[in-house]
Amino acid sequence: MVFLPDESRSLPPPPLVNKGSVWLGLTGWIAALLDNGFNHRPIIRAGVHRQILFTTVGWFVGYYLAKRTEYVHAKVDRELFEYVRQHPEDFKAAGI
Amino acid sequence: MAAALRAAKGLRLAVGPPNLGERQQGLALPFTRSAFVAKRRNHDQPNWFGVGLAFSTSAALWALLFKQHNEDVMEYERRKEERQHKCTGCS
Numbered sequence: 001m002v003f004l005p006d007e008s009r010s011l012p013p014p015p016l017v018n019k020g021s022v023w024l025g026l027t028g029w030i031a032a033l034l035d036n037g038f039n040h041r042p043i044i045r046a047g048v049h050r051q052i053l054f055t056t057v058g059w060f061v062g063y064y065l066a067k068r069t070e071y072v073h074a075k076v077d078r079e080l081f082e083y084v085r086q087h088p089e090d091f092k093a094a095g096i
Numbered sequence: 097m098a099a100a101l102r103a104a105k106g107l108r109l110a111v112g113p114p115n116l117g118e119r120q121q122g123l124a125l126p127f128t129r130s131a132f133v134a135k136r137r138n139h140d141q142p143n144w145f146g147v148g149l150a151f152s153t154s155a156a157l158w159a160l161l162f163k164q165h166n167e168d169v170m171e172y173e174r175r176k177e178e179r180q181h182k183c184t185g186c187s
Contacts (some may be wrong), residue, residue, distance in 0.1 A: 007172045009172065016161070053151075056158060063165070
């Protein structure tokens with residue numbers, strides 16, 4: 001299973017600030033803050049390099065996940081519309 | 097109770113090497129050697145190597161992300177042009 005098939009590149013790429021990146025970046029940051037807490041360090045003032053690294057990794061992974069999400073949704077939409085196109089009798093609007 | 101515990105501790109320390117029992121042979125040495133050494137961590141100095149590694153990895157990841165995003169945008173625009181070219185024909 002390919003993570004991002006070639007046809008996914010025909011889709012518009014997600015912006016650099018996208019839901020996946022923001023959410024996973026946030027989880028990375030919270031993980032760094034939790035690490036500080038568990039090791040009895042000041043929560044936000046300590047390990048800024050760690051906070052930046054964890055946030056960056058989350059942002060990075062979030063971008064690729066967002067791309068794959070867009071691809072999967074587009075694929076399902078394509079199959080759905082193709083089915084509707086091939087079975088017009090099942091999708092007659094009411095009253096026509 | 098504290099006095100009794102202290103007395104018991106004194107008794108324990110006075111005992112020599114551990115008693116192996118009749119079956120076992122060999123000397124019971126009062127110390128053993130081990131390949132594993134534990135160092136007490138000293139956090140007075142920052143771990144500059146770790147800090148440098150973390151910042152450089154972050155910078156590399158951001159650079160890779162920006163590069164990937166720009167490549168994605170270029171490829172999308174290129175395929176859009178190609179599709180228009182194919183659909184409308186050479187105009």
